[in-house]
Amino acid sequence: MTTAALIVAAGQGTRAGGAIPKQYARLGEQSVLGRSLGVFLGHPAVDLALVVIAETDRAFYDAAVPSDHPKMLRPAAGGDTRQRSVLNGLRALKVSAPARVLIHDAARPFVTADIVDRVLGALQRAPAAIAAVPLADTLKRAGPDQRIAATLDRAGLWRAQTPQAFRFAAILGAHEAAVAAGRDDLTDDAAVAEWAGIAIELVEGSAANVKLTTAEDLAMAATALGPGAGDVRTGQGFDVHRFTGGDHVWLCGIRIAHTHGLEGHSDADAALHALTDALLGAVGDGDIGEHFPDTDPRWKNAPSHVFLADAAARVRARGGSISNVDVTILCEAPRIAPHRAAMRARIAEILGVEPGRVAVKATTTEGLGFTGRREGIAALATATVVLR
Numbered sequence: 001m002t003t004a005a006l007i008v009a010a011g012q013g014t015r016a017g018g019a020i021p022k023q024y025a026r027l028g029e030q031s032v033l034g035r036s037l038g039v040f041l042g043h044p045a046v047d048l049a050l051v052v053i054a055e056t057d058r059a060f061y062d063a064a065v066p067s068d069h070p071k072m073l074r075p076a077a078g079g080d081t082r083q084r085s086v087l088n089g090l091r092a093l094k095v096s097a098p099a100r101v102l103i104h105d106a107a108r109p110f111v112t113a114d115i116v117d118r119v120l121g122a123l124q125r126a127p128a129a130i131a132a133v134p135l136a137d138t139l140k141r142a143g144p145d146q147r148i149a150a151t152l153d154r155a156g157l158w159r160a161q162t163p164q165a166f167r168f169a170a171i172l173g174a175h176e177a178a179v180a181a182g183r184d185d186l187t188d189d190a191a192v193a194e195w196a197g198i199a200i201e202l203v204e205g206s207a208a209n210v211k212l213t214t215a216e217d218l219a220m221a222a223t224a225l226g227p228g229a230g231d232v233r234t235g236q237g238f239d240v241h242r243f244t245g246g247d248h249v250w251l252c253g254i255r256i257a258h259t260h261g262l263e264g265h266s267d268a269d270a271a272l273h274a275l276t277d278a279l280l281g282a283v284g285d286g287d288i289g290e291h292f293p294d295t296d297p298r299w300k301n302a303p304s305h306v307f308l309a310d311a312a313a314r315v316r317a318r319g320g321s322i323s324n325v326d327v328t329i330l331c332e333a334p335r336i337a338p339h340r341a342a343m344r345a346r347i348a349e350i351l352g353v354e355p356g357r358v359a360v361k362a363t364t365t366e367g368l369g370f371t372g373r374r375e376g377i378a379a380l381a382t383a384t385v386v387l388r
């Protein structure tokens with residue numbers, strides 16, 4: 001069963017002011033449209049995506065949308081009203097003959113895969129389904145003097161959001177019939193479906209799934225995604241491995257020739273072990289010994305990048321991104337400085353972050369303690385992650 005996403009981006013967004021329509025405004029690393037569209041392109045149930053745009057916005061569209069994505073169809077031209085724009089998009093989708101269509105406003109960039117799941121789930125039992133939230137505010141009706149004339153009963157009232165999901169043939173038929181009947185004042189596709197007598201289920205959307213309308217909305221959204229936003233977590237790690245016979249050590253994923261080796265069940269990379277624990281600590285997810293016990297033969301002589309990559313995956317599975325990591329190696333020898341650039345690059349590669357987010361430092365302990373007596377190597381690490 002083919003499912004298409006129809007993203008409506010043809011509005012001029014004049015209420016937001018600014019030089020470019022709001023759907024093309026930047027929000028963090030992407031445009032508003034790019035972010036909305038990305039949720040659908042990344043969703044496994046969505047097979048095709050088509051964006052309806054104002055023809056004058058073609059250059060903005062080209063900059064915002066990955067034209068080579070296998071799910072992307074060519075954009076359709078918008079009409080004078082939102083309703084006309086959706087109809088144009090539905091007509092353009094006809095050749096692809098999808099069974100279902102999700103219609104979504106580009107200006108709702110905080111839609112999530114969960115909301116898409118819920119709407120599509122409801123479409124299996126209802127002819128149509130839309131994301132919506134129950135009204136929380138008390139409603140007042142104003143009189144002509146802007147004084148309250150009445151307080152309305154909000155029981156049973158919901159605010160409609162998008163995505164709105166329909167059987168493709170049914171919603172295309174409803175839109176064609178509405179326009180033929182001279183009804184072009186309907187402000188969402190659920191209203192078109194209602195007019196055509198299609199039953200529609202309300203599905204829990206999200207308070208965060210707001211429509212960006214004004215310049216203030218855009219500024220608030222940018223703040224919500226900006227640096228410092230989100231749940232900032234810090235973790236620390238510490239590890240020691242003892243010197244033993246050998247001719248090299250592994251530190252920060254780099255093989256370094258040395259007069260000794262390091263003893264351990266895995267490759268004994270104390271720096272990557274400390275860093276793995278720092279990442280796990282930041283998200284409160286146990287420690288390296290719990291996830292990779294040294295009693296498990298699978299980890300015998302294991303390369304430690306496996307442990308670090310697993311910790312990074314655990315951070316990402318919680319919606320986290322790695323802000324920075326910082327490693328300090330304590331030893332008298334080998335010398336770390338000649339390997340520092342390679343170590344930063346290797347850690348950045350394992351974590352999938354820019355090298356600028358990785359620091360590697362080293363110090364001796366002035367001949368004091370077990371590192372000073374050259375009995376082993378110790379490593380400290382901290383990691384900062386942001387959960388959104």
Ligand code: MG
Nearest residue numbers: 239240270273
């Ligand atoms: Mg260790």
